[in-house]
Amino acid sequence: MHAFAQLLDSLIYTRSRNAKLKLIGDYLRATPDPDRGWAMAALTGDLDLKAVKPAVIRALIEERVDPVLFRMSRDYVGDTAETIALLWPGADDGAGEPLSVSNVVDTLNSLSRSDAPAALAAMLDRMDAEERFALLKMATGALRIGVSARLAKTALANAFGVEVDAVEEVWHAIRPPYAELFDWVEGRGEQPTAADVPVFRPFMLAHPLEELRVDLKDYAAEWKWDGIRVQLVHVGGETRLYSRAGDDITGSFPDVASAFATPGVLDGELMVKGEFQGGEAASFNALQQRLGRKVVSGKMLADYPAFVRLYDILFDGAEDLRPLTWTERRKRLEAFARHLDPDRFDVSALIDAADFDALEEVRAGARDAAIEGVMLKRRDSDYVAGRRTGLWYKWKRDPLTADCVMMYAQRGSGRRSSYYSDYTFGCWTEDGELLPVGKAYSGITDDELKMLDSFVRNHTLNRFGPVREVEKTLVLEVAFDSIHESKRHKSGVAMRFPRIHRIRTDKPAAEADRLDTLKRMIT
Missing domain, CATH: 3.30.470.30 (DNA ligase/mRNA capping enzyme)
Incomplete structure (x- = not known):
């Protein structure tokens, strides 16, 4: 488990694609079966530990740490697994035989949902913070370490000198921990085939x-x-x-x-x-x-x-x-x-x-x-x-835009966990009420992110848990692909792919778009 934890830690702090390929390839060559197979399943999103759910993990930490402290820490850190890994008491930290990736997977897969929490807690007690982080990432299935499934498969192909398309071709015909695949790439077995199996081929x-x-x-x-x-x-x-x-x-x-x-x-x-x-x-x-x-x-x-x-x-x-x-x-x-x-x-x-x-x-x-x-x-x-x-191109139609007023903000995740980067915005009704019409967190530069974060912190009116209500004075020009009627939203509309196009510091909030303007854009 320690080697896999080190791999995840290294990948998080590595931006270079080639460096990530080498890190994963070195791990796969050095790690025995079935550990490397389960690691690949985790990296590609194919590992499903059905007995462990996020609610179970939250319940475990709240039994050991004040729930308010945990939620405040989670809000600040921006990642549940990292927060729990750091806060976990670790009563038997490092005690007993080291756990392997396959130990963890086999144990959790063999238990019922009622028995899994105690077993998971016992494992976390035996681990250091780095290993706890890796285990929790595996358990929740949300690594978020900047590695796509395609990149992980490319790393495997490069490490063993085979074509990545050949790996992709049979990937969905083989179940973790991919023993047949590793037998093939290391010359111990025939190349797996997808004959008579309804497998997925890469698009x-x-x-x-x-x-x-x-x-x-x-x-x-x-x-x-x-x-x-x-x-x-x-x-x-x-x-x-x-x-x-x-x-x-x-x-x-x-x-x-x-x-x-x-x-x-x-x-x-x-x-x-x-x-x-x-x-x-x-x-x-x-x-x-x-x-x-x-x-x-x-x-x-x-x-x-x-x-x-x-x-x-x-x-x-x-x-x-x-x-x-x-x-x-x-x-x-x-x-x-x-x-x-x-x-x-x-x-x-x-x-x-x-x-x-x-x-x-x-x-x-x-x-x-x-x-x-x-x-x-x-x-x-x-x-x-x-x-x-040079083969296929997509040419999306020009987006629609609307001038909206920022209403609420929430911190992001990962590298944005220290910034208020998720913004809810609204438009005016004919009666002068501001109703939310969408939420966006993309489209802005790092400098614009810092500017918006500063605005949120300096213009907060109320706090609702991790959400801040702000003064209704800042206009955001929002771009979106289309807009549709929605019975789930009070405004009656829902935007498709909204993103921040411009920050309109030049425009008074009272001059932002009316809800009727958006409704006329519905196709």
């Missing part, structure tokens, strides 16, 4: 277009729809529906999964049909009614029928089409889709534009609630995992 992703202009002779243009990217897999008589992160969301969308029974792998955008759109795609706000639900009622299925707008095809039956060009895959996709249920699947239409200038005009006029922008795909590109420069 091909796009770079932002920014200021680049491309020739439409080389690139095809299609709409970027505002749903969630999904992968449909039907292999060996089984269907799986995966999110962009590789999470299995089949249970949340049984209507889509049951309609896909043709062997193959498709890439598309999952959306729901709108009641008032004549069966066309509704806004993301409508899709949110179904996201994350483990049980979907018949009423929910009827009110928010899901469908997939198809972008690409990876496999046609057992035939791997990824090495083909986009043009060839598009033809195969159109032929494949003809045999699918048209109520559940359609092919994303291409945009007919003579040149880039014409495409720019088409994009500028698109304010459909379900359109997020334009995708540009190189016609001769094969389907490759991750972002490859």
